[in-house]
Amino acid sequence: MRLSFTKKLTVIFWLILIVIVMNGMISYGNTITLMHNQHWVIRSLQVMTQLERTLSAFNNTETAQRGYLITTGQVYLDAYLKGLKQTENNLHELQNITDNHPKEQKYIKLLSSQIYQSFKLFQQEVESRKKQNLRDAANLFLSEPQRLVTDDIQKLVQKFEAKEQKLLEQKIRQSKTSFQTAMTTSSIATCGDLGLISVLYYVLRNYLTRIKLTQQRLSHSENRLRAIIDAEPECIQLIAQDGTLLEINASGLMMLEVDTVEQVVGKSAIALIVQDYHSAFLSFHDSICRGYRGTLEYEVVGYRGTRRWMETSAVPLVNESDGTFLHLAVTRDITTRKLSEQKIREQAALLDVAVDGILVQDIRGKILYWNKGAERLYGWSGEEVLEKDASYLLYQPGSSQLEKTLAHVIQYGDWKGELQQVCSDDTQIIVESRWTLLRDEKGNPKSILTVNTDITEKKQLETQLMRSQRLESIGTLAGGIAHDLNNVLSPILMSIQLLQMKLGEKEQQKLLKTLENNVKRGADLVKQVLSFARGMESKRIVVDVKQLIAEIEQIVTEAFPKSIVCQVKIAPTLNYVCGDTTQLHQVLMNLVVNARDAMENGGYLRISAENFLVDQEYAKLNLNACQGTYLKIVVEDTGIGIPQSIQERIFEPFFTTKDIGKGTGLGLSTTIGIIKSHGGFVNVHSQVGKGTQIQVYLPACDYGDVSSPTPEVAISPGNGELILVVDDELAIRKVTQSTLEAFNYRVLTASDGVEAMTVYAQNQQDIDLILLDMMMHSVEGAILPGSHSVNAIHTLKQINPDVKIIAISGLLSNHNVNQAKELGVKAFLSKPCTANELLDVIQRKLVDS
Numbered sequence: 120m121r122l123s124f125t126k127k128l129t130v131i132f133w134l135i136l137i138v139i140v141m142n143g144m145i146s147y148g149n150t151i152t153l154m155h156n157q158h159w160v161i162r163s164l165q166v167m168t169q170l171e172r173t174l175s176a177f178n179n180t181e182t183a184q185r186g187y188l189i190t191t192g193q194v195y196l197d198a199y200l201k202g203l204k205q206t207e208n209n210l211h212e213l214q215n216i217t218d219n220h221p222k223e224q225k226y227i228k229l230l231s232s233q234i235y236q237s238f239k240l241f242q243q244e245v246e247s248r249k250k251q252n253l254r255d256a257a258n259l260f261l262s263e264p265q266r267l268v269t270d271d272i273q274k275l276v277q278k279f280e281a282k283e284q285k286l287l288e289q290k291i292r293q294s295k296t297s298f299q300t301a302m303t304t305s306s307i308a309t310c311g312d313l314g315l316i317s318v319l320y321y322v323l324r325n326y327l328t329r330i331k332l333t334q335q336r337l338s339h340s341e342n343r344l345r346a347i348i349d350a351e352p353e354c355i356q357l358i359a360q361d362g363t364l365l366e367i368n369a370s371g372l373m374m375l376e377v378d379t380v381e382q383v384v385g386k387s388a389i390a391l392i393v394q395d396y397h398s399a400f401l402s403f404h405d406s407i408c409r410g411y412r413g414t415l416e417y418e419v420v421g422y423r424g425t426r427r428w429m430e431t432s433a434v435p436l437v438n439e440s441d442g443t444f445l446h447l448a449v450t451r452d453i454t455t456r457k458l459s460e461q462k463i464r465e466q467a468a469l470l471d472v473a474v475d476g477i478l479v480q481d482i483r484g485k486i487l488y489w490n491k492g493a494e495r496l497y498g499w500s501g502e503e504v505l506e507k508d509a510s511y512l513l514y515q516p517g518s519s520q521l522e523k524t525l526a527h528v529i530q531y532g533d534w535k536g537e538l539q540q541v542c543s544d545d546t547q548i549i550v551e552s553r554w555t556l557l558r559d560e561k562g563n564p565k566s567i568l569t570v571n572t573d574i575t576e577k578k579q580l581e582t583q584l585m586r587s588q589r590l591e592s593i594g595t596l597a598g599g600i601a602h603d604l605n606n607v608l609s610p611i612l613m614s615i616q617l618l619q620m621k622l623g624e625k626e627q628q629k630l631l632k633t634l635e636n637n638v639k640r641g642a643d644l645v646k647q648v649l650s651f652a653r654g655m656e657s658k659r660i661v662v663d664v665k666q667l668i669a670e671i672e673q674i675v676t677e678a679f680p681k682s683i684v685c686q687v688k689i690a691p692t693l694n695y696v697c698g699d700t701t702q703l704h705q706v707l708m709n710l711v712v713n714a715r716d717a718m719e720n721g722g723y724l725r726i727s728a729e730n731f732l733v734d735q736e737y738a739k740l741n742l743n744a745c746q747g748t749y750l751k752i753v754v755e756d757t758g759i760g761i762p763q764s765i766q767e768r769i770f771e772p773f774f775t776t777k778d779i780g781k782g783t784g785l786g787l788s789t790t791i792g793i794i795k796s797h798g799g800f801v802n803v804h805s806q807v808g809k810g811t812q813i814q815v816y817l818p819a820c821d822y823g824d825v826s827s828p829t830p831e832v833a834i835s836p837g838n839g840e841l842i843l844v845v846d847d848e849l850a851i852r853k854v855t856q857s858t859l860e861a862f863n864y865r866v867l868t869a870s871d872g873v874e875a876m877t878v879y880a881q882n883q884q885d886i887d888l889i890l891l892d893m894m895m896h897s898v899e900g901a902i903l904p905g906s907h908s909v910n911a912i913h914t915l916k917q918i919n920p921d922v923k924i925i926a927i928s929g930l931l932s933n934h935n936v937n938q939a940k941e942l943g944v945k946a947f948l949s950k951p952c953t954a955n956e957l958l959d960v961i962q963r964k965l966v967d968s
Contacts, residue, residue, distance in 0.1 A: 170213065174276050487566060553571075679711075879919075
């Protein structure tokens with residue numbers, strides 16, 4: 120990272136300052152050391168001098184005491200007493216000098232002890248002499264202790280002086296060394312400081328030169344910037360923290376109707392603002408000067424009396440001199456816009472007859488105006504709601520929508536969005552709401568104009584469309600998986616039946632039967648996926664729903680917990696439906712089982728059925744509904760309910776809110792698939808804590824809608840007919856060939872449409888029937904021609920219009936079947952199929968003329 124010149128200069132300055140401070144600290148340390156050594160020298164001299172004085176005073180005291188003992192003269196006695204006092208003073212002074220030196224104090228205490236011991240002996244001699252007892256005084260004077268004490272004092276003083284002399288010499292040497300070091304360091308530091316100051320001078324000189332050049336460039340930039348600002352059509356102002364106007368451009372002078380800058384610069388910025396807006400502008404100005412951005416609308420009166428609406432957008436600008444913020448504002452004339460808005464608000468407030476619900480409420484939420492459209496939308500008359508709180512009437516308790524919306528309108532003046540509201544009958548609706556803040560003549564917020572459009576039906580249609588698209592995508596994926604699984608199960612199922620024919624042992628037959636049952640169970644599971652994915656084709660008969668509901672009621676009564684009460688209500692006259700009894704039974708079982716699981720603590724399970732007429736208006740609200748007569752079955756529980764956030768996902772495969780092991784997530788997905796395959800649709804209504812109601816609508820029919828079932832044909836061996844088997848799965852081709860050959864058929868095979876056409880062209884006279892897979896990977900749909908494949912069926916029909924074809928697939932859909940029928944295919948077979956089913960279709964087709 121490269122540093123700017125200013126930062127480099129700062130770094131150099133601080134380095135120089137640090138070096139100078141360090142040099143000063145070193146010099147200061149040397150000076151302190153020198154002073155400390157000098158102090159030691161002086162103190163050692165003082166100690167030695169005081170020792171000499173103390174010893175001299177002690178000797179004078181001893182001499183005066185002896186003189187008194189010999190002469191008993193008063194002069195000697197006075198000199199003796201004076202010597203005592205002087206010696207004590209010297210000892211006290213000596214203790215003060217060595218007060219902070221414990222080792223020297225030890226010597227001083229020992230010396231004092233011996234001197235006072237000698238003084239004690241002196242006093243005894245003096246007292247004896249005063250009693251004219253010369254003999255006792257002489258004995259004391261000549262005694263051994265007296266001489267020993269005096270000698271010890273002499274030796275102790277000499278020893279102390281010798282030690283102090285040695286210490287003095289050591290300190291003198293240290294002082295000389297410190298002085299030399301200080302001088303050397305000071306000289307080096309002085310030279311270094313001078314060098315650094317020279318460098319600083321050179322850097323500062325360059326810096327001042329750069330500043331001069333920068334000032335010149337800045338002057339040119341300011342001139343260009345002033346020209347740009349003056350050319351700006353909007354008013355640009357710079358305001359100081361105290362409210363003084365510092366700068367204004369030419370457009371601002373025109374808006375304020377002044378001729379020269381001097382008329383406004385240096386004066387208060389609020390001088391031309393209408394008095395009613397002074398408080399708001401000062402608060403706004405204070406906010407900007409504290410570092411915030413903002414926008415404010417207010418009125419000004421120009422110098423010529425013109426009243427204008429102004430909108431100012433302001434940002435804080437850092438004042439380089441003291442770091443505070445200045446107020447930089449861009450102000451535009453919005454008088455035309457404000458007049459237009461006022462006109463629109465006045466016109467909107469006069470609306471009384473409109474399709475939308477229009478109301479006016481004050482800032483506190485009290486309803487002031489309620490038009491006829493609002494009466495039709497919400498169910499309350501104007502007399503019922505006027506002066507009432509809108510938040511209490513139109514919103515559920517605890518809703519945060521109103522508070523956020525009101526805050527937005529107060530701050531910005533308008534708001535648009537979607538709101539959830541309630542009507543007089545507690546019905547919940549969704550409205551597209553547009554809020555506009557109305558102000559009085561002074562510009563203060565006065566009331567809020569609200570226009571609400573009911574979009575409940577629109578949102579429901581959007582929800583159904585999204586659900587349909589999502590389920591369609593999932594259905595496509597599930598259909599592809601089901602097709603592949605059927606291809607896997609087909610050879611297994613037919614192989615088992617071949618083995619049953621060849622293996623005769625009872626135990627082996629038992630194992631094969633078990634294997635066959637499990638394969639069929641797998642096929643049934645695939646059918647459930649198919650029924651969701653594409654609407655599984657099945658044989659349709661006339662179904663009496665009354666009997667189905669009676670069976671479900673019996674199961675609920677016998678198998679469900681006693682805490683669940685089942686209530687059934689069926690209309691006296693009930694239409695029939697055309698459908699698969701097993702599938703419809705499965706639908707009702709799935710719904711009541713889900714209701715049971717939602718009521719772990721018990722509750723009411725209500726099942727009802729009635730005829731229902733879907734008219735044009737109702738069909739518009741449901742994407743899957745058509746006009747006509749339906750049978751409406753309602754399964755309702757009083758359980759925990761379904762949260763709104765997951766209601767759109769309950770029909771997705773494998774989606775479940777139950778614990779692991781208690782649900783697969785296929786129940787409702789299978790249910791919706793079966794209902795769609797029957798031409799019906801489903802509506803779900805649920806509230807958390809209150810329960811769930813699922814409405815099933817099935818097209819009604821009468822007896823004439825269903826033909827009688829085709830009688831079964833007995834299975835018999837073939838007569839050597841030649842059958843061409845076309846399938847991209849090798850296992851299926853082999854098993855199908857073995858099965859057919861076991862029943863006295865001859866078989867040719869082909870792996871794709873191209874090979875099939877070649878084989879058929881070569882053996883056209885011998886081939887009696889073609890068994891063709893409609894979902895081969897190598898032939899991208901035998902029905903729809905593709906860029907990398909041929910239309911096998913179409914080409915075969917061109918070769919021989921009378922060719923007999925059986926279309927077989929793991930995923931037969933109405934679309935594929937219809938297209939195949941258009942090409943002349945009349946026989947269809949779904950995978951996986953048993954050998955009997957395959958042979959039955961082949962025999963029917965062979966005998967069909």
